[in-house]
Amino acid sequence: PSPDQQPVNAPGLTCRLVCVLPSLLSSDCLTANIVKSHRETCQYRVEELQALRWKVFSREEVLAYQSKSVEEMWQRCAYRLTDSIQYVVEFAKRIDGFLELSQNDQIVLLKGGSLEVVLVRMCRSFNPDNGTVFFEGKYGGTEVFKSLGCNDLIASIFEFSQSLCALHLSEQEVALFTAVVLLNPERAWLQDKEKVARLHSHVDVAFKNTLQRSHRDTVLSKLSQKTLQLKSLCSLHIDRLRSFLELRPLLAHSLFPPLYHELFTDSPDAPLE
């Protein structure tokens, strides 16, 4: 080959490229896998949810919700939550590496993180301009959930969505953030914590690379506060669920879908399939 066709004689540079390339490639592949999994496993496309923002519950429809029994409203929310969680289970299964974890650890991560992921996904179905959320076909404010008798939990959920919307996360950022939230190596009862920690750090690096490339590094520090808020939201939900069930011990089995029961009550129920 002529001199200018000789390969560049720069071992240091080549080595650095060779060393850096695989991690960038693998991190880009992981990002693509997570974004694809997110798109395929959301209940609604974000464009659909935004196109429906004009459909707001009328005064009469709000009054109808407020005249429903506590039990019926809890049941409706529990069913809608369980629906959303089924999609989150599918999201998890499509993340490269998740199915390589032990069955036990897959269940531990989903038990601990599925509501957190749904709460992050909710920012897509929330309209920050009028503080309404997409619920049973239309948008409604906190007043729709009044008969639940847990206004503090509802208010906190709405405030969380409002503050998350303020970050203007793209679909790609929502996808990567929910994967980071789900693959939390600090969940209690994990068998192979190190294996989850390795997977978590790969996703974390992919998320950081994506944010840096789009000059969105400032979002990272705000998102770490969000994970703390998610944790307190979920324990508040468990508290309110416990007090709801204490008054109706027999109802739980008839009122809620088995998956809701398995995830949020301590009773040893049908295993999560």
Ligand SMILES: O=C(O)[C@H]1CC[C@H](C(=O)N2CC[C@@]3(S(=O)(=O)c4ccc(F)cc4)c4ccc(OCc5c(F)cccc5Cl)cc4CC[C@@H]23)CC1
């Ligand atoms: O496209 C997608 O995938 C998205 C579609 C939209 C989905 C979505 O926003 N959601 C899926 C169901 C829903 S909601 O729309 O029913 C809703 C309920 C209360 C709210 F304040 C706001 C929304 C939900 C249901 C129960 C819940 O906590 C547990 C719980 C109970 F169980 C029973 C009583 C009270 C509570 Cl608090 C929290 C949330 C938040 C996420 C909401 C999120 C995924």
